Amino acid sequence: MxxxxxxxxxxxxxxxxxxxxxxxxxxxxxxxxxxxxxxxxxxxxxxxxxxxxxxxxxxxxxxxxxxxxxxxxxxxxxxxxxxxxxxxxxxxxxxxxxxxxxxxxxxxxxxxxxxxxxxxxxxxxxxxxxxxxxxxxxxxxxxxxxxxxxxxxxxxxxxxxxxxxxxxxxxxxxxxxxxxxxxxxxxxxxxxxxxxxxxxxxxxxxxxxxxxxxxxxxxxxxxxxxxYGRTVHDRCPRKGSYNAGKFAESFDDEGARKGWCLLHLGCKGPETHNACSTIGWNDSTSSPMHSGHGCLGCSEAGFWDRWGTDRGIYRNLDDPVKPGQRTGHQ
Ligand code: SF4
Ligand code: SF4
CATH class of the missing domain: 3.40.50.700 (NADH:ubiquinone oxidoreductase-like, 20kDa subunit)
Incomplete structure (x- = not known):
């Protein structure tokens, strides 16, 4: 055939x-x-x-x-x-x-x-x-x-x-x-x-x-x-430390070594809808948060400009952005 x-x-x-x-x-x-x-x-x-x-x-x-x-x-x-x-x-x-x-x-x-x-x-x-x-x-x-x-x-x-x-x-x-x-x-x-x-x-x-x-x-x-129905943050391996209020403040401090939340280092996971935390990358072996780098928000409208100058201090942790909701984008 x-x-x-x-x-x-x-x-x-x-x-x-x-x-x-x-x-x-x-x-x-x-x-x-x-x-x-x-x-x-x-x-x-x-x-x-x-x-x-x-x-x-x-x-x-x-x-x-x-x-x-x-x-x-x-x-x-x-x-x-x-x-x-x-x-x-x-x-x-x-x-x-x-x-x-x-x-x-x-x-x-x-x-x-x-x-x-x-x-x-x-x-x-x-x-x-x-x-x-x-x-x-x-x-x-x-x-x-x-x-x-x-x-x-x-x-x-x-x-x-x-x-x-x-x-x-x-x-x-x-x-x-x-x-x-x-x-x-x-x-x-x-x-x-x-x-x-x-x-x-x-x-x-x-x-x-x-x-x-x-x-x-x-x-x-x-x-x-x-x-894309959930945020990267929802299933992040560092969510436990986020819930416990434990945050790395630099990429080489004790918190970073202990795998604490990267929110204060600019992680955009709470506003970013993607499957990185669930499916993962490279044959599901890792994701940025697994390997020590926060999410950059790449799957949201307005990436790159939207977060380009914001070091990522999340605007309101109790008011997560919903799918489709835009913040400061053109
Ligand atoms: S590292 Fe980012 S995605 Fe993971 S818990 Fe912290 S803020 Fe959420
Ligand atoms: S910046 Fe990285 S972790 Fe965040 S959505 Fe994009 S690929 Fe996933």
């Missing part, structure tokens, strides 16, 4: 590429758990994912540093190769693809024409003509063309979701998020902010869509609640 859009299921593709059924079941069980699916629906999730048609994916890069792609290459189960080359059909990715120039553009056109693809965006757009161009096309025109027949749009990383670093003052490129260009787009948008996002958040969002054909439940900022 030809491996192409809509011609083979996810499981058939995995088996053809030498991934065992056992490995698939392990991946689907882990993903169902990360998605916080009820126990009694996890088997059905696995079956749905196995029988989902392998979709085409277009991955576009705009104003970014490629760390979101780097983050995905660090996802542990499945590896990037098995995710991108076996679960999905990655048709166009400017960093990873072999094609270049006119051959790459022709490939992109072909996938857009066929339609029904997942469109993944990494990086912010530029409102300015000539500032960020791909194949002689301005970033927003390039995006709007790719949006035409997309079934689902993922804004991967804080730059795509909110504007990110390119949007930081003085914002020379007049940078903008993907959502600002989706007014006339029927496809759902999932924002997966983070600088970079937790890789399992990306794979989890894709797996959910493949299984159910729709986005998981989102907060008012378009982020999946299963990954």
């Amino acid at each position: 030809k491996i192409n859009n809509q011609t083979i299921t996810v499981l058939e593709s995995l088996l053809q590429h030498g991934v065992s059924r056992r490995s698939f079941l392990k991946f689907s069980a882990l993903t169902a758990s990360l998605l916080a699916l009820p126990l009694n629906s996890r088997l059905a999730f696995s079956e749905r994912l196995a029988n989902a048609m392998r979709p085409s994916v277009i991955w576009l890069h705009f104003q970014e540093c490629t760390a979101c792609t780097e983050s995905l290459t660090r996802s542990f189960t499945p590896s990037l190769e098995s995710l991108l080359l076996e679960m999905i059909s990655l048709e166009y990715h400017e960093t990873l693809m072999v094609d270049a120039g006119k051959a790459a553009s022709a490939r992109l056109e072909d996938v857009i024409e066929k339609g029904n693809y997942i469109l993944i965006i990494e990086g912010s757009l530029s409102h300015r003509d000539g500032w960020c161009t791909i194949a002689n096309e301005n970033s927003y025109a390039h995006l709007e063309h790719a949006l035409e027949h997309a079934a689902l749009v993922l804004a991967v990383g804080t730059c795509a979701a909110y504007g990110g670093l390119p949007r930081a003052a003085p914002n020379p490129s007049d940078a903008a998020s993907v959502s600002e260009f989706m007014e006339h787009t029927a496809a759902p948008l999932i924002n997966l902010p983070g600088c970079p996002p937790v890789p399992e958040v990306i794979t989890g969002a894709v797996a959910y869509y493949l299984a159910y054909g729709e986005a998981p439940e989102l907060d008012e900022e378009g982020r999946p609640l299963c990954f």
